[in-house]
Amino acid sequence: MDASAVCTDGTSTTGPGSQDGAHRRKVSKDVQMDIEHLCKAVPQLATAFNILDKIGEGTFSSVYLGEARMRDGRKELFALKHLIPTSHPTRIAAELQCLTAAGGRENVMGVTYCFRRDDHVVIVMPYMEHRALVEIIGSLSFAEVRLYVYHLLKALRHIHQFGIIHRDIKPNNFLYNRRSGVYALVDFGLAQGTADTKIELLKDLGGLRRTPRPVFGERNLNSCTPAPSTTAPDARKAEEALSWRLSSASRAAGRTLSSSSQKPQRAVQPGLTCDCFLTDRVCNICMSRKQQVAPRAGTPGFRAPEVLTKCPDQGTAIDVWSAGVILLSLLSGRYPFFKAGDDLTALAQIMTVRGSRETIRAAKTFGKAVVCSQELPPQDLRTLCETLRGRRRSSTGEGVPPAMADACRNRMDGASARGPADAAEPSLQKQESLSSCERTESLVKPNLEAEEEVEDWDRVPDEAYHLLDRLLDLNPNTRISAAEALQHPLFKGL
Known part of the structure; x- marks a missing residue:
């Protein structure tokens, strides 16, 4: 869902200038046509809602803003999520079951109603006014970042207790209303279940525990937990x-x-x-071997190492990794932090921050052999974030020298710049060719909106970077869980 507040006269307001939206714009003809098509496809909507605008669009759904008149006479706004007609019925039902079972509490969006006509399904949810993270990241204080991550981890702990793996944790799916201090985890369209999930329909989807397709010759290299051979x-x-x-x-x-x-x-x-x-x-x-099948749903830049390396045994730890990437963006002031065109480039970018030896060692623990053409040492997370944010101090108390800042940024950009001399490129042994990697223009993107810096960034405690290190643990077996992270000293008093 995009940041947008909509007026009752059919105009919508949006823009970085105000929480409520400072710039008014008329609904475009294309949006009007989409609304008309939706009302024709699901006529019941017109009897309950005045659809005002289209506020979000993705690969599998579109989101509209609808206004309903309640029995007491007041008007209330709702988000109407229209799923693409080709969505599998079990997938749709599973998303609804996730929303009804886990939603409505612990910072997880609930469901109000659902309309269906033929192959068209519209899920009705409470509307939450918010702004995109990229618009506000420059104005967030560390106190806000601390609360944001705390509430995100609360939502993850809650859904993980149900055996739900969200699989698409990113700022666009964790809405934040700064004025009211309300948070909401949304979009369970890619969710899958753990082995002991409480969501029955996630079991029908096969979850993540299906037997992986064997790759001839790779003995004990395609399973996170090597098992004895049972071949006849x-x-x-x-x-x-x-x-x-x-x-x-x-x-x-x-x-x-x-x-x-x-x-x-x-x-x-x-x-x-x-x-x-x-x-x-x-x-x-x-x-010449067939590609190994493993779940890899999610958004590029937020996928965990075990997803990038096609490990078939994936659990709730992949959501925790994505939360770590969000915290890395918030502490560094750079969003998106990772941006890659393919999985191998994404793995190279992770190596740039976490180290090549460490990545190779972690991959080995879940049965993957990774080769890197250049050794990259791990970076100190505080130094990295403070340098990118422009808060790094020298021994004289002055700002970080330009040469040091440039060197840090060049080191980061090296993971995505083409050329054998300045790029470390990993290879998933028995998977893809090195030549298949496409380079992207930059690993770290600058802020899109220059906003006034907040003073408390000079007092970020060590606990923040310690938690970041635990969230970005390359090994999913030792990565901190959401429940454990909530007990971290960073959140003392919350």
């Missing part, structure tokens, strides 16, 4: 025979190359079917 003896013998033939062909090709170039070949690791393991290339055998 005859099938195992056939697999080993085929593996031996492929290995022989690969070794023969290696000997031919060695005889012509006089370069020694790396020994083949037992159990693998190629000779590119732990190298900075991907061989033809690996390139």
Whole structure:
């Protein structure tokens, strides 16, 4: 949902100048046509609502602002979420069940009503006035950031208790009304369930515990929790025979190359079917394999490492990682912080902040082999955020030297600038080719709105960066949970 306040005369107000919206604009002809089509598709809406504007549009739905006259005569605003007609019925029902079971409390948006006609479904929810984070990030105080993250973690703890994995945690889905101090987690359209989820329809969707499609030759590399082999003896013998033939062909090709170039070949690791393991290339055998299937729904820039590396065993920790990325944006004053065109570039950007060795080590814990062409040390999170925010102080008490700030920004931009000398590029072993990475123009985007700085940014406690470090733990098995994060010293007194 976009930031927008709508007047009863059919005009909407929006803009960065005011919480209530300082600039009035008429509803466009395109929006008027969309409203007319919606009323024709679901005639019941016209009997209950005066639809004023279209306030949001995404891949799977559009959101409209509707005004209803209540029995006591007062008028009340509602958000009308129109799901695309091609949405699967079980997916729609699962979203409704998430809203009815967990919504309406603990900063989670509830549902008021639902209209359906043929393949058109409209979910009616309370309307919450808010502004987009990108418009206000420059004016937020640290006290506001602390409260924002606290309430976000409360919402995550609540839905995780129901076994709901939101899968699309981002500022656009966690609405914030600064004037009233109200928060709301919205959009469960991509939600999936844990193994013990209380939402029955999430189980019907298969959740995240379905058996992953095996990738031939990758033994114990495609599961977060390696399990003993249960392959039948005859099938195992056939697999080993085929593996031996492929290995022989690969070794023969290696000997031919060695005889012509006089370069020694790396020994083949037992159990693998190629000779590119732990190298900075991907061989033809690996390139010819089918891509592994794993859930990767979510918004680029907020996906956790286990999502980017296609780990099939994903849990509520992916929502916590996304909350960590939000906190990183708020502390650094940069939104969006990560912006990548593909998963490998996104992984390279994470390495730029968290370190390449650390990323490789974490990936190994959940069964993925990652190779990086350049070693990148982890960055100190306080130094990074204060430098990007322009608050870093030197030993003389003056602002950070321009050369240091430039070096930090160049280091960050290096993860997305093309060229072998200044870019560290990861490879998901047995997955994609290095050449498939597309570069983006910048890892860290500047503020889109220059606003007055707030004084309390000079007094950010160490606890904020300690929590950030725990939220951005590369290993999902040791990453802090939402419930644990709420007990963090940063939130003492809340």
